[in-house]
Amino acid sequence: MAVIRDVMAAFELYQPTSVDDAQRLLEKHGPDAWVLAGGLDSFDWLKDRIRKPKAVVDLSGIEELRGVRTTGSNGNDGIEIGAMTTLTEVVNHPIIKQKYGLLAQSAEVVASPQIRNQGTIGGNVSQDTRCWYYRGGWPCYRAGGNICYADTPEGRNREHAILHADRCVAVNPSDSAPALIALDAKFVIRTPKGERVVDAEDYFIGPEIDITRLHILQPGDLLTAVRIPSTWAGAQFYFEKVRDRNVWDFPLLNVASATVTSGDTIERIRIAVNGAAARPLRLKAVEDAVRGKPRNAATGEMAGRLAVQGAVPLQFNAYKIPLMRNLVKRAVVGIRVEEATWTS
Amino acid sequence: MDFITWATNPWGQNVPIHTAWFLIWVAVIAGLLFLIAHATWLRYFAKEKEFASDASAEVIARIPKHVPRHSLVARMFHWIMAASMLTLLFTAFLPKVRIQFNWVTYHWIAGVVLTISVLFHVIHASFWLDFWSIWPDRTDVEDACRRVRRFFGMSALPPRRFAKYPLENKLFHGVIILCGLSVILTGVIMMFRVRTSFFPRNPYLLGDMTWGLMYVLHGLGGVGLIALVTMHVYFGLRPEKLPITKSMIFGWMNRDFYLQEHDPKRWVVETPSSSTSNSPSSSISNRIEGRGLTDAG
Numbered sequence: 001m002a003v004i005r006d007v008m009a010a011f012e013l014y015q016p017t018s019v020d021d022a023q024r025l026l027e028k029h030g031p032d033a034w035v036l037a038g039g040l041d042s043f044d045w046l047k048d049r050i051r052k053p054k055a056v057v058d059l060s061g062i063e064e065l066r067g068v069r070t071t072g073s074n075g076n077d078g079i080e081i082g083a084m085t086t087l088t089e090v091v092n093h094p095i096i097k098q099k100y101g102l103l104a105q106s107a108e109v110v111a112s113p114q115i116r117n118q119g120t121i122g123g124n125v126s127q128d129t130r131c132w133y134y135r136g137g138w139p140c141y142r143a144g145g146n147i148c149y150a151d152t153p154e155g156r157n158r159e160h161a162i163l164h165a166d167r168c169v170a171v172n173p174s175d176s177a178p179a180l181i182a183l184d185a186k187f188v189i190r191t192p193k194g195e196r197v198v199d200a201e202d203y204f205i206g207p208e209i210d211i212t213r214l215h216i217l218q219p220g221d222l223l224t225a226v227r228i229p230s231t232w233a234g235a236q237f238y239f240e241k242v243r244d245r246n247v248w249d250f251p252l253l254n255v256a257s258a259t260v261t262s263g264d265t266i267e268r269i270r271i272a273v274n275g276a277a278a279r280p281l282r283l284k285a286v287e288d289a290v291r292g293k294p295r296n297a298a299t300g301e302m303a304g305r306l307a308v309q310g311a312v313p314l315q316f317n318a319y320k321i322p323l324m325r326n327l328v329k330r331a332v333v334g335i336r337v338e339e340a341t342w343t344s
Numbered sequence: 345m346d347f348i349t350w351a352t353n354p355w356g357q358n359v360p361i362h363t364a365w366f367l368i369w370v371a372v373i374a375g376l377l378f379l380i381a382h383a384t385w386l387r388y389f390a391k392e393k394e395f396a397s398d399a400s401a402e403v404i405a406r407i408p409k410h411v412p413r414h415s416l417v418a419r420m421f422h423w424i425m426a427a428s429m430l431t432l433l434f435t436a437f438l439p440k441v442r443i444q445f446n447w448v449t450y451h452w453i454a455g456v457v458l459t460i461s462v463l464f465h466v467i468h469a470s471f472w473l474d475f476w477s478i479w480p481d482r483t484d485v486e487d488a489c490r491r492v493r494r495f496f497g498m499s500a501l502p503p504r505r506f507a508k509y510p511l512e513n514k515l516f517h518g519v520i521i522l523c524g525l526s527v528i529l530t531g532v533i534m535m536f537r538v539r540t541s542f543f544p545r546n547p548y549l550l551g552d553m554t555w556g557l558m559y560v561l562h563g564l565g566g567v568g569l570i571a572l573v574t575m576h577v578y579f580g581l582r583p584e585k586l587p588i589t590k591s592m593i594f595g596w597m598n599r600d601f602y603l604q605e606h607d608p609k610r611w612v613v614e615t616p617s618s619s620t621s622n623s624p625s626s627s628i629s630n631r632i633e634g635r636g637l638t639d640a641g
Contacts, residue, residue, distance in 0.1 A: 138353070138354055139351030139352065139353060139359075139361055143351075144349070144351075144361070145351055145361045146361050146362060146537070146555060146556070146559045147537065147547055147552075147555070148547070149354070151545075151547070152547050152548065153548075165539075166446075166448060166538075167448065167537070167538055205444075208446040208447075208448060208449075209444050209445065209446060210439075210444050218442070312539075
């Protein structure tokens with residue numbers, strides 16, 4: 001149960017200095033291994049003694065997993081961010097700020113400065129859900145059990161899913177994930193069979209596919225980098241996060257969009273939300289619907305209504321439906337928060 | 345090694361949550377071992393089947409070339425049930441061996457199809473077919489004793505030919521009923537825990553312990569069905585059983601196989617007025633022994 005003991009169960013600590021060594025260790029220990037990046041998700045699990053891995057593979061000594069690099073022969077094809085790059089480094093990197101400001105905006109609102117100094121981009125997209133029933137060690141679906149405690153008449157589910165729930169109603173808590181989806185990022189994964197590159201939106205999975213994980217990493221796999229192509233460099237970006245405490249909190253919902261306009265018309269757009277489902281959702285239907293339309297309030301209204309189609313509220317999270325509708329509207333129109341009108 | 349996975353619920357009680365998944369492999373291996381052992385036995389050790397004296401020449405002469413065995417309705421039930429059963433097994437267990445897909449919706453829809461088809465079968469077999477033809481009778485038990493005694497070299501009369509269904513077939517049907525009903529009944533109750541269009545979700549319908557037992561029973565029935573379905577498919581594909589398999593497709597079995605395996609006194613076949621007719625759909629006017637049609641399969 002959720003008793004903080006502060007004393008972790010014993011494990012073997014491995015501190016590899018290369019990706020090859022780390023991957024081999026993860027492969028060797030399989031499901032018994034635990035990947036330690038910034039430790040901000042891991043130490044909750046370990047100190048609560050809810051997770052008791054036999055081997056912890058600490059990635060902090062692997063230099064090749066750190067830093068931001070330009071890609072392509074001329075350095076203009078995009079960037080590659082090592083999975084162990086801290087969120088603060090992401091926020092302050094000049095190229096990210098200049099060309100991919102959407103990612104900088106999203107990383108800047110993650111938790112607190114101290115956490116951003118320690119937390120990594122790889123950890124932020126790979127962290128586990130914050131459903132307290134699950135984090136509390138209760139035997140829910142996500143923990144391998146046969147019930148969702150949040151999806152009950154008395155369950156505390158204010159922060160939970162309104163879309164794509166399937167037995168489990170937990171949501172993905174990442175702020176950077178929707179920004180990376182909007183930027184059409186690719187995730188580089190080292191697997192026992194070699195390197196695999198997947199679209200950001202395909203990195204995340206919902207409970208209908210695997211109810212015990214939020215992403216596709218299997219035992220033995222390691223996320224090594226995030227690649228952002230130059231496709232959306234310098235586009236018009238919009239990121240907004242709504243949370244209970246503005247100083248430090250997980251998102252109730254967040255939205256990220258990258259838009260290229262031609263005059264007043266939306267030429268290209270990618271938009272994603274998180275906090276609405278167990279995986280960040282790319283709103284493909286919204287993108288298709290607004291492409292070629294004028295970038296105005298009417299288009300935004302239409303986009304917002306479309307985004308929440310099929311939403312099913314739980315006992316205490318119906319507010320998320322108008323919230324998501326309005327966030328999507330703003331993200332499509334690209335207006336500043338202080339100028340936005342709210343429709344309930 | 346625990347056959348059941350346990351967990352501690354929020355009230356500190358130790359409750360079962362599901363069957364241990366290694367049992368999937370136990371069932372697969374058990375099914376494969378059975379078919380290897382059976383195939384080896386038949387190939388190298390089994391003796392020719394021996395039956396008691398044949399039916400009279402007059403009776404034999406009146407057996408048609410195609411002996412009606414399964415009605416169209418019975419065959420449709422069998423194949424619908426087979427399709428839903430295979431869908432249930434694949435959707436249940438492939439995700440457990442890391443072949444991941446959106447399985448829950450397909451699983452409960454296949455479960456609904458299976459439930460409806462089994463309900464139909466129970467009613468159909470009870471009121472329109474010979475319900476008792478699939479249940480072991482006294483003759484089956486006596487013949488089983490004879491076969492066992494003869495197998496061990498003891499003196500015993502040869503067993504009689506089978507009725508419509510051999511004893512092994514009847515016993516398999518009984519085990520399938522046990523496993524099938526356990527997964528169907530628990531599965532219907534488990535649907536209260538997922539969102540379906542049939543009834544409101546109610547996770548509080550049962551207590552944690554009872555819910556856990558539902559999941560365990562569902563899992564045990566499911567892994568049992570892996571082995572049973574493996575065996576069933578194996579027998580369906582064995583050369584000497586192909587006439588039976590074909591009868592589940594075409595509705596009839598040929599005369600030679602019928603006379604070789606079945607006793608016309610125990611499985612009474614309605615015959616057309618003319619024994620030269622080849623079609624089971626020809627008008628049926630005579631019954632050799634005057635007993636009812638048997639078609640519970």
